[in-house]
Amino acid sequence: MNADGKKVLVVGTGISGIAASELLVEKGVDTILYDSNEKLCEADIRARSEKLKNIPVILGQLSQDLMEQCSIAVLSPGVPIDLPLVGSLRERGVEIWGEIELAYRYARGRMAAITGTNGKTTTTALAGEILKSHYADVKVVGNIGIPYTSMALQMTDDTVTAAEISSFQLETAHTFCPDVSAILNITPDHLNRHHTMECYQSVKKSITKNQKPGHTCVLNYEDDVLREFGAGLSVNVIYFSSARQLERGLFLMDDAIHLADESGVRRVIGVGELNLLGVHNYENVMAAAAVGLAFGVPLEKIIQVLKTFQAVEHRIEYVAEIAGVRYYNDSKATNPDAAIQGIRAMNRPTYLIGGGYDKQSEYGDWIRAFDQKVRKLVLIGDTKEKIAQAAREQGFFDLVLCSSFEEAVSYCLANARSGEAVLLSPACASWDMFKSYEERGRIFKELVRSSVK
Numbered sequence: 435m436n437a438d439g440k441k442v443l444v445v446g447t448g449i450s451g452i453a454a455s456e457l458l459v460e461k462g463v464d465t466i467l468y469d470s471n472e473k474l475c476e477a478d479i480r481a482r483s484e485k486l487k488n489i490p491v492i493l494g495q496l497s498q499d500l501m502e503q504c505s506i507a508v509l510s511p512g513v514p515i516d517l518p519l520v521g522s523l524r525e526r527g528v529e530i531w532g533e534i535e536l537a538y539r540y541a542r543g544r545m546a547a548i549t550g551t552n553g554k555t556t557t558t559a560l561a562g563e564i565l566k567s568h569y570a571d572v573k574v575v576g577n578i579g580i581p582y583t584s585m586a587l588q589m590t591d592d593t594v595t596a597a598e599i600s601s602f603q604l605e606t607a608h609t610f611c612p613d614v615s616a617i618l619n620i621t622p623d624h625l626n627r628h629h630t631m632e633c634y635q636s637v638k639k640s641i642t643k644n645q646k647p648g649h650t651c652v653l654n655y656e657d658d659v660l661r662e663f664g665a666g667l668s669v670n671v672i673y674f675s676s677a678r679q680l681e682r683g684l685f686l687m688d689d690a691i692h693l694a695d696e697s698g699v700r701r702v703i704g705v706g707e708l709n710l711l712g713v714h715n716y717e718n719v720m721a722a723a724a725v726g727l728a729f730g731v732p733l734e735k736i737i738q739v740l741k742t743f744q745a746v747e748h749r750i751e752y753v754a755e756i757a758g759v760r761y762y763n764d765s766k767a768t769n770p771d772a773a774i775q776g777i778r779a780m781n782r783p784t785y786l787i788g789g790g791y792d793k794q795s796e797y798g799d800w801i802r803a804f805d806q807k808v809r810k811l812v813l814i815g816d817t818k819e820k821i822a823q824a825a826r827e828q829g830f831f832d833l834v835l836c837s838s839f840e841e842a843v844s845y846c847l848a849n850a851r852s853g854e855a856v857l858l859s860p861a862c863a864s865w866d867m868f869k870s871y872e873e874r875g876r877i878f879k880e881l882v883r884s885s886v887k
Contacts, residue, residue, distance in 0.1 A: 436539040437463050441503055443496075443528070444468065445519070446510025447479050450533045452486070453581035454508050457540065459485045460587060466500070468492045470519065502526050508536050511577070511602035532606025534599060537582035539609065543571075543593030546725045549604065549641050550618025550654075552772040554578075556710070557618060557718040557725075558598035559746050560739070564726035567735040569594045577603065579872075594729065601637045611644035614728045616652035616721050620659050621771035635659055645669045650728040652721050655680060672728065674720035676713050684720040686713070691720055693733070703737055709744050712779030748875040750779050750859075753882050758852025761882045764859035765875030769793065770800035776859035783809040784855045785846045790815040790862030790874075797824040800861050809854060810834060812842045816866040839867055839874070843881045856882075 437458060444455045447469040458465040467479070467486065472494030480486050492500070501522060506529045509515070520530060546565070548558045555578050562574035573589065575582040576597035589595065597612070604610075620638050642651050647668050653660045655673040664671045673683035684693050684702070691702045702723065705716055719740060726736045745751055746766075753761040764776040768790075777786065777800075786808045788800075797817075801824060804811075811833040813821055818835050825833055836842040846856040858878045868874040 437461070437506055437536065440464070440505040442466070443501075443504040443507045443523075444510075445507055446513050447471075447474060447491075448510055448512060450510040450512075450581050450583070451508075452479075452482055453584040454510070454533045454536055455489065456483055456485045457536065457583040457586060458508075459489060461540070466490045466492060466504070468496055470494065470496075498522075498526075501528065504528050506531055508533060509606050511600060515605050530606055531608070532603050533581060533583050534576070534597075534603045535607045535610055537575075537586040538607070538611075541582070541586040541593075541595070542589045542591050543595060544729070545595040545597060545612040546614040546616065546729065547576075547597045547599045547610075547612035547641055548616040548618070548721070548725070549599045549601070549638055550616070551621045551638075551769065552767075552775060553618045553714060553718045553721070554598045554600070555766065556715065556746050556749055557616065557721045558596050560718065560722035560743050561616075561725040562596040563743055564722055564731055564736050564739045565594050565596055565729060567739050568726075568729070568731040572596070576600075596725070599641060601634060604637050604640050607640070609644060611646075612641070612649070614650045614652065614725055615641045615645060616725055617641060617654070617660055617663075618717065618721055619654050619657050619771075621769070639663055642667060642669065652724040652728070654717060654721070655683065655685075656717075670728075672724040674717060674724055676717050676720075684724055686716050686720070691716065691723070693723075693727075700733075702733065703740050707741055709742070711745075711750055712775055714775035714778070715745075715750075748871060750776055751875070753879050754886075756847075756882070756886055758854075759850040760855045762855060762857045762859075763875045763878050764857055765864070765871045765878060767859040767861060768863045768871055770795050770797055770861045773800050773859045773861035774803040776857060777803055777805075777807055780807050780855055780857060782853060782855045783807065784857050785810045785812060785850045787812045787814065787842050787846065787856070787858045787878075788860050788862070789813040789818040789821055790860045790864055791866040792817045792820065793863055795861070797821050797861060798828060801825050801828045801830055804830065808832070810846075810849070812836060812845055814839055814842045814867070815860070815862060817862050821861075839877065840881065843878060847882070847885050 441464045566572045571593045573595045577600045578598040650670045653664045655675040675685040690704045748766040751763040767773040864871045864874040
């Protein structure tokens with residue numbers, strides 16, 4: 435069942451809400467676009483899409499009468515499911531969908547859906563390139579920045595889709611069923627939204643809930659939760675490991691990725707042939723390769739893509755070398771575990787810019803991972819005092835607290851010396867100072883590059 439013939443309330447006027455509204459309007463569905471922020475400008479919202487000119491746009495308070503008129507509410511990923519508004523809608527019998535669920539009900543073809551705490555964007559982008567090497571019609575959508583709803587109506591039975599799926603999106607997915615799913619890892623994140631690790635893990639695992647025998651799930655063997663989870667699945671499981679040789683699956687050994695299957699063990703590619711840094715990225719490569727294999731892409735084509743693929747923007751992205759100092763943008767490291775991977779990838783003394791919006795994370799493991807690589811920890815944002823205290827508790831005192839992002843970058847530009855690196859890898863979300871981690875990363879790159887003009 436899709437939304438045809440229903441009255442649908444789209445909650446949230448960001449990129450996902452706009453794309454969901456556009457899909458519904460294109461299908462002739464009676465649609466209302468709503469945002470609780472009464473300070474938004476209706477004209478600005480309508481100006482973002484010609485398709486929205488004839489639908490109601492409501493800001494601020496939503497009346498009970500209007501709630502009762504709706505059959506379905508489509509929540510944008512940033513809308514928590516425990517809001518009083520969502521509870522009121524449920525009490526009135528309104529079905530609660532997410533943008534992913536809406537898109538899935540209209541989309542066609544086959545899908546690979548990739549989730550996990552870290553590495554989703556790189557793995558999805560790489561999986562997309564691998565699929566493009568073998569299939570004529572491939573879409574890459576989801577949390578990667580292209581709403582699934584913006585592409586759903588363009589899909590045919592021959593389409594193959596790679597989708598990055600977040601835990602926020604999985605909360606409101608019901609019939610969503612990928613042919614191939616992948617869970618890369620599960621480490622503490624978004625606990626301000628999910629509240630407990632048990633809840634967060636359960637949401638991540640739910641990407642497999644509708645899969646059936648004949649479908650495939652790709653899992654990280656080195657994640658204890660996922661290894662145990664895979665043992666109980668009825669679908670085909672492909673494991674990958676960065677720490678040991680597997681009887682079946684992909685694994686890292688002797689600085690090369692290998693594949694073990696019914697044909698034996700084959701060397702796939704040496705890590706020196708990749709354009710990606712760090713063990714976490716080798717895990718991403720193995721996961722993407724597993725997705726490709728599950729879709730029948732020949733190994734030879736996969737290898738060719740692996741040799742040419744470049745790091746995605748904002749994930750240990752090389753920015754410039756200035757006076758012998760290398761600058762890297764890892765703004766997508768919005769939690770401590772992601773930031774651990776960033777510092778592990780550095781191979782020179784590093785000025786590390788960290789801090790930002792507080793998601794109730796703990797920073798001890800991140801600081802212990804500095805492993806004498808961090809020359810100076812340069813802190814910003816809401817969490818700077820919290821991180822500074824955690825650093826001192828771990829015996830790390832080489833830190834500077836800055837009042838602005840510009841001050842932090844300027845400090846690094848002035849003090850880093852030839853042979854060192856400057857890494858923006860905040861271990862925090864960006865929302866205290868920026869609209870998104872993308873904006874934070876772009877501004878970092880602009881500040882660095884403008885310093886040589």
